[in-house]
Amino acid sequence: MVTSHVLTWEVTASRGYETSWIEFRGTRLTAHGRAVGTRPEVYWISYDLDTAEEYVTRELHVRAATSMGSHELRLLHDGAGRWTSNGKPLPEADGALDCDLGLCPLTNTMPVLRHSLQALPGERTFTMAWVSVPDLTVHASEQTYTHLGRTESGARVRFASGGFRSDLEFDGEGLVIDYPGLAHRHAPGAGLRVQDDQ
Template identity: 65%
Template sequence: MHAISWEVSGSQGFETAWVQLGEGVLRARGRAVGTVPEPYWISYALETGDGFVTRRLTVTAETGDGARELDLRHDGQGGWTANGEPLPAVDGALDCDLGLCPLTNTMPVLRHGLHREPGEREFLMAWVSVPDLAVRPSRQTYTHLGPGRVRYASGDFRSDVEFDEEGYVLDYPSLATRLTAR
């Protein structure tokens, strides 16, 4: 297990994730603090199954209004629940995408080797907004631009993201920049 820290410009804060990467699986726990859109603390745990497909994301968000919790689960067949309630709007998604969290860009990139090999993939994500922890569908496209460079696009937003050899974000313009070496 190793720690990765980012300065998260999108939240005017910081994040550290303790990550364990194995053959086709990823486990992580992380903490983030931000000030945009309001001051908050986030604690999360992420686990994937084979092929880096999300199995479970648990998140606790604390703001001045108190704490919220999310237990987001994927059944491995395309179905999702949030705190036990079905989420049909994200059925078919393989990945979660925790808002303002550079770690969750790793799973689709690793699954398809997009940081190493040419290709373009479109995804439906179970996107979790921060700090309210609402889950919404998000259509995203990842396009290989060159070794370690992948264009992320969703709606009108585009960013050319730099990944290290292992598939972790080094620089995500307008979102985050890594502070520590792996």
């Protein structure tokens, strides 16, 4: 079965918006999205995301445009914990399973779904290949997700990294509804369609 969504978030951290077209096929996720922001500078980005089974990132391709011009990033994961950034090895991210695109609520979904943190108690710490927006530089980032409790629509999960923390609200499919300090979703559930996987 294929489950598809088209979701829009107001990204308060960038004073902008993001729309993502998302498809779940078993434990694989593919998505493409567009975002515009005005902080820290006016920018536009587009991205394509593809995961393997268990929501492990395979590829993130991001294109960005600012007043200084345009540039792009192709971030690849070999499935065994090694990454390349535009063809160059990225040893500082060795062992990471997930990318995390800055200011993008979608990329919180993969680690939460892999460990069912939208449904079950637990706490997990991950190393992520974090992509800064809009410059598209890549850094290793240690992040902790903690299930805080169920809600009518899904669950609250605490995100912590360095000195930052925020209690995120996820729906039952592991997609962000509200990320205090970063983004909130417009019309939760809008754009959902389900079809048989032929």
